[in-house]
Amino acid sequence: MTASLPASVPARRPSLAQAGLAPGALPATPAHRPLPAAGPAGVAHLRLVAQPEGLLQIHTAPFRGSFATVLSQALRTAGLGSRVLICQFLKGGVDQGVGASPWLNGRLRWLRPAVPACLAEPAAAHPQEVLQAVAELWEFSREQLLADAVDLMVLDELALAVELGYLRAAAVLETLEQRPARMDVILTGPAMAPELMAMADQVTQLRRGL
Helix, strand or coil: CCCCCCCCCCCCCCCCCCCCCCCCCCCCCHHHCCCCCECCCCCECCCCCCCCCCCEEEEECCCCCCHHHHHHHHHHHHHCCCCEEEEECCCCCCCCCHHHCCEECCCEEEECCCCCCCCCCCHHHCCHHHHHHHHHHHHHHHHHHHCCCCCEEEEECHHHHHHCCCCCHHHHHHHHHCCCCCCEEEEEECCCCHHHHHHCCEEEECCCCC
């Protein structure tokens, strides 16, 4: 008669010699299974790592109040080590321009046009030097975007600058379509063209309570 072990006693594993393994070798348990065989070209099959994907976000409101929330996000992003560019196309009064733009947190650059006051009228109501100051900011922002030079770009009142005639709509749309896949771009302001709304990955609209 052949005796069997009780159910409570685990069966003894075969020795290394019985398993046909050399002394010191490890059995092919799940933790020690060999790597997958190489592919046809002799290259092992590797799992691809997901790449970061940026978003085109819109923060809009019928009143001027969407920028404050975005500014706090930009400051926090720069404080965590990312490169940030803020461009306010219609905010003047501080005579900045590209050459005199301040830096915050060492990584956030804040641009405003070199004009004596904020711009609320159509472009036709201003002299050529004012139009050139806004165009200079747009050209710098465009170069930074296409060169993938920052991690987050905030373009404040970009759509309103287009609506008032300071910037060409076709050039703005073409540039945004060419933005690097990993870059986050945030548009803020009271006026957003339907073409921009359709392009956005995320839209946040502020409303006053009834």
